[in-house]
Structure formats: structure tokens, C-alpha cells
Amino acid sequence: MEKIYLDNAATTRVCEPAVERMLYVMTQAYGNPSSLHSMGFEAERELTAAREAIAGSLSVSPAEVYFTSGGTEANNIALFGAVKRNGRRGKHIVTTAVEHPSVLRVMEQLEQEGYTVEYLMPDSSGQISTQQVEQAITSDTILVSMMMVNNETGVYMPVEAAANAIRRSNSSALLHVDAVQAYGKLALKPARMGIDFMSVSSHKIHGPKGAGALYIAGQKSFPARTFGGGQEKGVRPGTEALPAIAGFGAAVRALPNPKELKAHFEELRAALREQLSQLDGVVIHSPKDAMPYVLSFSVPGIKAETLLHFLASQNIFVSSGSACSKAKPSHVLTAMGLAPALVESSLRASFSRYTTLDEINALAAALKQGMEQLVKKS
Numbered sequence: 001m002e003k004i005y006l007d008n009a010a011t012t013r014v015c016e017p018a019v020e021r022m023l024y025v026m027t028q029a030y031g032n033p034s035s036l037h038s039m040g041f042e043a044e045r046e047l048t049a050a051r052e053a054i055a056g057s058l059s060v061s062p063a064e065v066y067f068t069s070g071g072t073e074a075n076n077i078a079l080f081g082a083v084k085r086n087g088r089r090g091k092h093i094v095t096t097a098v099e100h101p102s103v104l105r106v107m108e109q110l111e112q113e114g115y116t117v118e119y120l121m122p123d124s125s126g127q128i129s130t131q132q133v134e135q136a137i138t139s140d141t142i143l144v145s146m147m148m149v150n151n152e153t154g155v156y157m158p159v160e161a162a163a164n165a166i167r168r169s170n171s172s173a174l175l176h177v178d179a180v181q182a183y184g185k186l187a188l189k190p191a192r193m194g195i196d197f198m199s200v201s202s203h204k205i206h207g208p209k210g211a212g213a214l215y216i217a218g219q220k221s222f223p224a225r226t227f228g229g230g231q232e233k234g235v236r237p238g239t240e241a242l243p244a245i246a247g248f249g250a251a252v253r254a255l256p257n258p259k260e261l262k263a264h265f266e267e268l269r270a271a272l273r274e275q276l277s278q279l280d281g282v283v284i285h286s287p288k289d290a291m292p293y294v295l296s297f298s299v300p301g302i303k304a305e306t307l308l309h310f311l312a313s314q315n316i317f318v319s320s321g322s323a324c325s326k327a328k329p330s331h332v333l334t335a336m337g338l339a340p341a342l343v344e345s346s347l348r349a350s351f352s353r354y355t356t357l358d359e360i361n362a363l364a365a366a367l368k369q370g371m372e373q374l375v376k377k378s
Contacts, residue, residue, distance in 0.1 A: 002315065003315050003317065004315060004316045004317065004359045004362055004363065005317050005352075006316065006317060006318045006349045006350060006351065006355065006359065006363060007317050007318055007319045007348075007349075007350060008204075008293070008350040008351055008352040008355070009151055009152075009181060009204070009293070009294050009319065009348065009350035010319055010350070011203045011204070011209065012203060012204060012205065012206045012207075012352055013206060013352070013354070014203075014206055014207065014208055014247065014251070015206035015207075015250075015251055015254050017250040017251065017253065017254045018206065018207050018208060018247035018248070018250040018251040018254070019247070020250070021046075021246045021247050021249070021250035022208060022243045022244070022246060022247040022250075024246075025043070025046055025242055025243045025246045025247075026243045029042045029043050029045075029046050029242075029246075030043070030242075031043040032239060033046075033047045033231075033239075033240055033242060034229065034231065034239070043242055046242060046245075046246045046249075047067075047240055047242060047245060047246075048062070049246075049249055050067075050245045050246055050248055050249025050250075050252075051065050051067070051249075052249075053248075053249040053250075053252040053253050054200070054213050054248070054249065054252055056252075057183075057184075057188075057252050057255070058188055058189065058190055058191075058198070058200075058215055059189045059191065059192070060189075060190065060191050060215055060217075064191075064215055064216055064217060064218070065213050065214075065215060066213065066214045066215075066216060066232045066233070066235045066236055067211065067212070067213055067232055067236065067240060067241075067245050068199075068211075068212040068213060068214055068236050069210055069211070069212060069241065070201050070202070070203070070209070070210065070211065070212035071100070071102065071178065071180040071199050071200065071201035071204075071212050072100075072102035072212075073212065073236070074199035074200070074201070074212045074213065074214040075100070075102045075103050075106065075145075075176075075178055075199050076102065076106055077214055077225065077235060077236060078145075078176045078197035078199060078214055078216075079103065079106045079107075079110070079143070079145060079176060080106065080225055081222050081223050081224075081225070081235075082142075082143045082174045082176060082196070082197065083110060083115065083142065083143055084223040084225075085174070085222065085223055086142040086143060086172060086173070086174055087115075087142065089142050089172045090140040090141065090142045090172075091114060091115045091116050091140075091142070092115075092116050092118065092138065092140045092141045092142060093107065093110065093115050093116065093117045093118065093141070093142065093143045093144070093145070094117075094118050094120065094133075094136045094137055094141055094143070094144045094145075094162075094173075095107055095117060095118070095119060095120070095144070095145045095146065096119060096120045096121075096122070096128055096146055096147070096157065097119040097120065097121050097122065097331070097335040098122055098126065098128075098147075098150055098152075098153075098155075098331070098332045098335050098336075099145065099146070099147055099178065100147060100151060100178055100180070102178075103145055103147070103178060104331075107119075107145075118136050120132050120133065120136060121335055122155070122332075122335055122336050123336070124336055124337055124338070125155070125285075125287045125336070126150060126153040126155040126285065126286075126287065126290075126332065126336050127155055127287065128157060128158055129158070130158050130161040133158050133161045133162050133165050134161065134165045134168075136165075137162065137165040137166055137169050137171060137173060138169055138171065139169050139170055139171050140171075141166070141169070141171045141173040142171075142172060142173055142174070143173055143174050143176065144162050144166065144173050144174070144175050144176070145175075145176040145177075145178070146158070146159055146162055146175075146176075146177060146178075147177065147178040147179070147180075147181070148177050148178065148179040148181065148182035148186070148188070149179075149181040149182040149185075149186075149291045149294075150181070150290075150294075150332060151180070151181045151294070151332075152294070152296055152330060152332040152333065152348055153285055153286045153287075153290055153294065153296045153332060153333075153336075154181075154286050154290035154291035154292070154293065154294030154295070154296070155286070155287065155290045155291075156289075156290065156291060159175075159177055159193065159195070160193060160194075162175055163175055163193055163194030163195065164194075166194070167194065174196040174197065175194060175195050175196050175197070176195075176196065176197040176198075176199070177190065177195050177197070177198045177199070178199050179198050179199060179200055180199060180200060180201045180204055180212075181204065181291070181294070182291070183200040183201070183204065183205060184204070184205035184252070184255050184258075184261075185258060185261055185262070185265075185291065185293060186258055186291075187258050190215050190217070191217060195215075195217065196216070196217045197214060197215060197216055197217070198214070198215040199212065199213075199214055199215075200212060200213050200214075200215075201213075202244065202247065202248035202251060205251050205252065205255060206251050206254070206352070206353075207244075207247050207248040207250070207251030207252070208243070208244045208247040208248065208251075209244070210241050210244040211241060211244035211245050211247065211248040212248075213248070214235070214236075216235070222234075222235050224237070226238075256353055261353055262292060264351075264353060265291075265292035265293040265351055266292045267357070268292070268293075268351045268355055268357065268360055269292040269293070269295055269351070271357055271360045271361070272295055272349060272360050272363070272364065273288075273295065275360070275361070275364035276295075276297055276364065276367075279299075279364075279367060279368055279371060281299065281300050281301065281371075282297055282298070282299055282367075283297060283298045283300065283342060284296070284297045285297060285298065285333060285336070285338070285342075285346065293350055293351045293352075294348060294349075294350045294351075295348070295349050295350070296333070296346060296347070296348050297346070297347060297348075297349075298338075298342045298343075298345040298346045298347070299345050299347070299367065299370075299371060300341055300342060300345050301345070301375045302345055302370070302371065302374045302375055303344055303345060304320035304344060304345050304346055304347055305320060306374055307345070307347065307367075307370050307374060308320050308347065310366075310370040310373070310374060311363070311366055311367070311370065314362075314366045314369075316362060316363055316366050318347050318348060318349045318350075318363070319347065319348045319349075319350070320346065320347055320348070329343050329344060330343055330346055333346055349363060
């Protein structure tokens with residue numbers, strides 16, 4: 001039975017161009033980019049080409065792109081670096097209660113270090129209003145961190161409102177955006193949007209795991225937390241994971257036009273929403289104006305883990321929430337005020353450019369079958 005993979009918000013299958021580039025680097029251009037010989041120069045060219053690809057996709061300078069091991073490390077570097085650079089000007093930080101754990105855990109650490117963190121709470125649809133953002137950001141705020149798109153519900157966060165509020169408040173606050181779920185799916189231009197730091201990741205866009213990037217506006221001096229040979233201008237020292245980075249660059253170059261991709265996702269989401277609406281009791285959490293490649297829903301009466309394993313037995317793979325939460329109840333849906341029964345029965349389907357309508361139909365059919373078989377057992 002062919003696998004139907006609908007957990008693309010967690011990770012994606014690596015595309016052929018990325019595989020080919022990685023194989024070439026691992027077997028041919030395998031020198032150290034810092035080495036002063038011809039193989040080192042060839043490796044450095046691969047590193048430069050990947051950096052230029054990521055920079056081009058964000059409409060920024062290659063000098064503003066720093067490679068990391070992924071989105072989590074990029075978030076950590078940005079947040080700790082921002083408060084170290086701006087910490088003398090205040091202690092107030094603004095974020096949301098629905099951020100990725102790699103942001104929320106950093107915020108917990110910063111609170112222990114004496115910073116005051118204000119967590120904006122979403123409404124029942126997962127959305128945070130412009131008014132909330134404007135009221136939270138003051139002249140004392142030193143950092144705002146907000147994801148571009150929520151990884152569980154697909155809700156767009158008011159990032160541009162945050163940038164505008166920072167300007168109006170005469171605040172020295174730096175704006176960090178976790179764009180891991182939006183990158184490759186939206187046309188992102190952080191420099192024009194007033195964003196100081198933006199985190200992106202390779203394995204969400206059909207590149208390999210182990211590579212990510214951090215945009216730092218303006219090539220400004222940035223305080224390091226780790227020290228070594230000075231790679232990435234000291235922001236993230238250590239020999240670069242060149243095969244993964246080269247694969248990342250190839251995956252970026254292979255990305256479809258975001259408008260075409262959005263149309264594809266909208267067709268898939270519409271089909272799944274329609275079929276879920278015909279299943280008695282199913283509750284859809286993602287609002288209709290959310291990012292169309294993610295759909296969060298609950299099947300009350302059946303625990304998520306039970307239904308997830310049933311679907312897996314049919315070779316259909318979805319998620320019970322964020323892959324980084326390790327099966328814990330969703331902090332996103334909990335923050336939205338959903339009843340525990342809905343949180344515990346929530347699933348997330350997420351699509352890629354390779355997802356087909358036939359796979360959506362197979363998921364809906366399997367859900368119907370699972371509901372018939374499992375509702376009395378749960």
C-alpha cells in the first residue's frame with residue numbers, strides 16, 4: 001500500500017534537486033569551505049551559492065543571511081542575541097502564547113534572567129488582533145517575537161502590525177519573526193516589512209534536515225553566544241554542514257511560484273473541509289482565512305493518538321499537533337480556550353506540492369471508517 005504523507009508541517013520529503021546537490025557535495029566538493037586550496041574554494045562556492053539562493057528568496061543581501069542547524073537554533077540565536085544587544089534599554093518583551101516551543105522555552109529562560117515577558121492570547125479562532133499588539137508594545141519594549149504563520153492552525157499572525165507599532169511607539173524594540181512555516185509558501189521580504197530577524201528552515205521546503213538560516217538586518221554587530229573559528233562571522237561558528245546547506249540552496253531554487261502553490265493548497269483544503277463537514281461531530285479549528293496548507297480539526301470521542309495510529313495502519317500519516325511537542329496536549333489549542341476534549345482529540349493535516357486530491361479523499365474515507373470503528377472503544 002502506498003504511503004499517504006500529510007504531515008508536511010512537521011517535515012517534508014527531500015526533493016530530487018536537493019538530493020543530487022547533497023550527493024555531489026558529499027562525494028565531489030567535500031572540502032572544508034575554510035581551507036585555502038582548490039577543494040576548499042570549490043566548497044566555498046557551494047556555500048556562497050546556497051547563501052545567495054536564500055538571500056534571493058527573501059530579497060535581502062547575502063551578507064545578511066547566516067546559516068544555522070535549523071529553525072530552533074535560528075530562533076535561539078536571534079532572541080538571546082537581541083536581548084543582549086538591547087537589554088540595557090529595558091526589560092519588556094512581547095510575544096504570543098502560541099509560538100513554537102523554541103521561542104517559548106527561550107522566553108521562560110529570559111524571565112528567569114529578570115526580563116518581563118508579555119504573552120498575547122489568541123481568540124477562539126487562534127487569531128491575535130492588531131489592537132492587542134498595539135496596546136502591548138510601548139517605549140519600554142526591547143524585543144517583539146512573533147511567528148508569521150502558526151504551525152498548528154495555519155493562522156497568520158499580525159507581524160506587520162507589530163512592525164508598525166514599534167515605529168509609532170518610538171521604541172528601540174527589535175522584531176524577530178519565526179517564518180519557518182511561511183517560508184517557501186509566501187513571498188517574504190523582511191527588509192521591506194521592518195523585520196530585524198527572520199528564522200527559516202530547510203526541511204519544511206523539501207530540503208534536508210540540519211540546515212536553517214537566520215536573516216539579520218543590516219549586517220549589524222551581533223553578540224555571540226558560542227565561540228570557535230569565526231564561521232558565519234562569529235554568529236554561528238563551527239565548520240558548516242555543507243551537504244545540508246547545499247541541499248537547502250537547491251530546494252530553494254526548486255521552489256514553485258508562491259501564488260501557484262497557494263492555489264494548489266486552497267484546492268486541497270477546500271476538498272478536505274467539505275468532506276470533514278459531512279462527518280458527524282468533526283470540529284474544524286483552522287479558520288477559513290488561515291494559511292491553506294494546514295488544517296486543524298478534532299474528532300470528539302476519539303483520542304488523537306488512537307485515531308492517529310488507526311490512520312497509520314492505513315498508511316496515512318497526519319499529526320496530533322506540533323511535532324516538537326512530543327504528544328503533549330496542544331498549547332496552541334489550549335490557549336485558544338478550546339475544551340480539553342477537543343484538544344485531546346485534535347489532528348493536523350498539512351500538505352505539500354506533491355499532495356493530491358486522491359490522497360485527500362483517502363484521508364476522509366479513512367477518518368469515516370475510523371470513527372465508525374473507534375468511537376465506541378475510546
